[in-house]
Amino acid sequence: MLRGLSAFPLTPTDEQGIDYAAYAALVARLAAAGVDSIGALGSTGGYAYLTREQRAHAAKIAVEAADGVPVMVGIGALRTTHVLALAEDAQKAGARGVLLAPVSYQPLTDDEVFGLYEDVTRELSVPLCVYDNPRTTQVRFTDELHGRVARLPNVASIKIPAVSGDAVQARARIDALRAVIPGTVTIGVSGDWAAVRSLNAGCDAWYSVFGGMFPQAALVIARAAQAGRTAWATELSDALEPLWTLFRRHGSLRVMSAIASHLGLTKEPNLPRPLRGLDDAARRDVVAVLDVLGLTA
Secondary structure, three states: OOOEEEEOOOOOEEOOEEOHHHHHHHHHHHHHHOOOEEEEOOOOOOHHHOOHHHHHHHHHHHHHHHOOOOEEEEOOOOOHHHHHHHHHHHHHHOOOEEEEOOOOOOOOOHHHHHHHHHHHHOOOOOOEEEEOOHHHHOOOOOHHHHHHHHOOOOEEEEEEOOOOOOHHHHHHHHHHHHOOOOOOOEEEEOOHHHHHHHHHOOOOEEEEOHHHOOHHHHHHHHHHHHOOOHHHHHHHHHOOHHHHHHHHHHOHHHHHHHHHHHOOOOOOOOOOOOOOOOOHHHHHHHHHHHHHHOOOO
């Protein structure tokens, strides 16, 4: 399941709660496009800003709207007891996998990170994807820590940040990580603007914010990389550089929020406070980029 394109949609949320009808429609679009899996309640899904009850209901809606496409549900939280409760809710909703970032306020030691995954995987009956997201969590996985965690039961994938460097360096990085984890554990990449480099270097999955809004375009890139058509995959990704520039400048969540409302897929506002949408100038930039790239639906 944790291979190919895993599309991560926005969870449209305002101070009255989640717009479940819009959320279901966003998920259904991804399923209809033929994505390999759907990542519900990831970072783009705003999981950290939602209550347990909201997250449980969103997981249920996602599974129903996915119409058989596997759904992976984010279960990150500050306390292990809360993570375990969220994992139970996700499994009851029918999630085929869970995504866990080591969310922290106090800095976590490697042993504490390992202990979190050890406690959670002991109770799981579905595959788990390790979310390596140092920018958000301030947890920096070493390969040694990845190797320890990857050998726990039910760990099935690692979601890593985009790999820096040229093609040779990217291949060396992926090979080094693969050398310390079991062969049954896949490696997936996030960071859409540089993801193609990691896909071409041998990553098994693309955990994609872009795919959560434009699944057809993302599928073309993912399938090209999977087929070994590295030059074509790179060319397709490079053509999206105007959008990648906006991602880097404003953050992919805020850009996707603006796109969702511009395309009429969600109401406005669609982000939970204290998050705010882009200002008028930035929105005009987003609309201009969509027009140039032909990303209008």
